[in-house]
Amino acid sequence: MAVSRPRQTTSSHSLTFADLGVPDALTRVLAATGVERPFPIQAATLPDALAGRDVLGRGRTGSGKTYAFALAVLTRLAATATPRRAGRPRALILAPTRELATQIDSVMAPLAQALSLRTMTVFGGVAARPQIAGLRAGVDVLVACPGRLADHVDAGHAHLDAVEITVLDEADHMADLGFLPTVRRLLERTPRGGQRLLFSATLDAGVDVLVRRFLTDPVVHSVDSTLSPVAAMTHHVLHVHADDRFAVLVELTAAPGRTVVFTRTKRGAKTLTRRLVTAGVTAVELHGNLAQGARTRNLQAFSDGTAHTLVATDIAARGIHIDDVTLVVHADPPEEHKAYLHRSGRTARAGAAGTVVTLMTDRQVPEVRELTRKAGITATTTRLRPGDALLRELAPGERTLVPQPVPPAARPRHEAQTAHDGRSRRGGKPAPTTSTRSAPTRSGAAAFSARARPAARRGGR
Structure with missing residues (x-):
């Protein structure tokens, strides 16, 4: 069928909703x-x-x-x-x-x-x-x-x-x-x-x-609004040693304000949330292995400020809008540039300012360079170690760490069910939810490796 030519958009600054015909x-x-x-x-x-x-x-x-x-x-x-x-x-x-x-x-x-x-x-x-x-x-x-x-x-x-x-x-x-x-x-x-x-x-x-x-x-x-997230956000790539990844992430997420951290896999999100909570960061997870009740509770905890950090798979890149997210961290760089833009769009919404940080190890340099090129963004790349002054510039404010045991989790949904539109009727136990499985002692890089096997199309996000 024929498609009309795109129309030029007039400035909305002088218009009201009533002018447009809204009752x-x-x-x-x-x-x-x-x-x-x-x-x-x-x-x-x-x-x-x-x-x-x-x-x-x-x-x-x-x-x-x-x-x-x-x-x-x-x-x-x-x-x-x-x-x-x-x-x-x-x-x-x-x-x-x-x-x-x-x-x-x-x-x-x-x-x-x-x-x-x-x-x-x-x-x-x-x-x-x-x-x-x-x-x-x-x-x-x-x-x-x-x-x-x-x-x-x-x-x-x-x-x-x-x-x-x-x-x-x-x-x-x-x-x-x-x-x-x-x-x-x-x-x-x-x-x-x-x-x-x-x-x-x-x-x-x-x-x-x-x-x-x-x-x-x-x-x-x-x-493509002048108020769009791409125009309103700043992009940074932090070139870190693999063993420093988790410590750098703790410094970023322990700052005040809302932060969304993205991983590639459900297991990575679960493990990383557990490690952050144990380190004293108030964090909750969002991924397809959580029952709907747990997902709702965790989003509510992030929205009302009970938890300041949300660790998510790409299910959250399009699926949520929480006001005042000041920082997005790609703990695992996404596989393609569209995912980078959609993930990053959790901050700098509706003209507000925001910061996007991608953690990059030596072996990820070519991948991240190609990612930012295709996304059409210019990122400032900095090699740093934990304690670097730039971390406080990117996530300003007094760090707060309150180590605590990980709360009980809702029963995870079966792996084979779709993460986005599943039919499970199982509920969850109360509270912002993280995993109860014991996490093996491992480095931050191993806990949420960007080399993890990509999730299945329907059930792995």
Whole structure:
């Protein structure tokens, strides 16, 4: 299908949400949360989305895509005022991870309430029965991960023939995770004449397949905001000896402020979290081997400040938004440049400043140089040892270390289950969660080696 030419984005500084056609009931809710002026991606896409056009929106992570589609969906649903029907949502938002689905719903829920609209989430890793009850009660906006929604559709608990608007968020990530067959199957059950909005950080081949198959003459808005994370963050590569990696990481994470540390594997995240907690850093983990209850508790602990450090696999690169993350550390350099940008986008969101640090050993030099080149960033490379003054510049403030025993963990999910949209119904034990397995005595390099075997596509993140 034909794709309209990209439109030039006008400055959003002089615009208000009311100027773009957002109703007063929603602008009041936005103002109450401190959101008063649209970001470029919102200013660009809202007029076309509110007019009922299919929209293809590209913006870097943290550019404000959630409000861009949330405001359009809710405004259009309120205008049509179609009554809710059991098992037949009026709008469908597909997201690749549970964390992202939850956060989309948390953004939409207060806005929807102002318009007397109802939202709910559907994803794996939790019991299906409450979801079935919610669907039967009727819902206006369903925010779902593809796998669990497909289960409900197949079982007859959900029907997509009344969907007026469909949104695909992080479409490129869904393609990367192998969800496209399920996504296509779900979209084919929505009405052909319905409006479709697709938002993505990149427009790769997998995304292009969805665009050509399901979007009708879409308007393309490609917005690389001047407030984007890449423009607002500083990048550093710390060239360290392998035996110094953990000590350097402790110095960075013991500083005040929120830090996200990325590893390549689930086992690496689990082991590193345990070692940091034992060293006195308040840290929690986030990866696919945790049951959903444990993942939720750990994110809450990181969000409310109980834990200052989140150790995560790439599941968190797209799936979470926590305000005021000041530092991102690539303990394991990612395998490709897109992952570097998405991981790094956990800081410097919405124009705030942030720092990104990559730890690099001698044998990783060629890999990291190629990574930064493809990512299009200029990083300052410094060879250093623990105690170097630069560490306090990168993570300023008084270091606090309170060594403590590792708390009991929730039972890990089975390795074979998908890390992003699994169907496990197991809960977890209370508390921010880390592993209870004994960790062998090993160096920091061995504990979270970048040479660890890459995780499996579906179940290893």
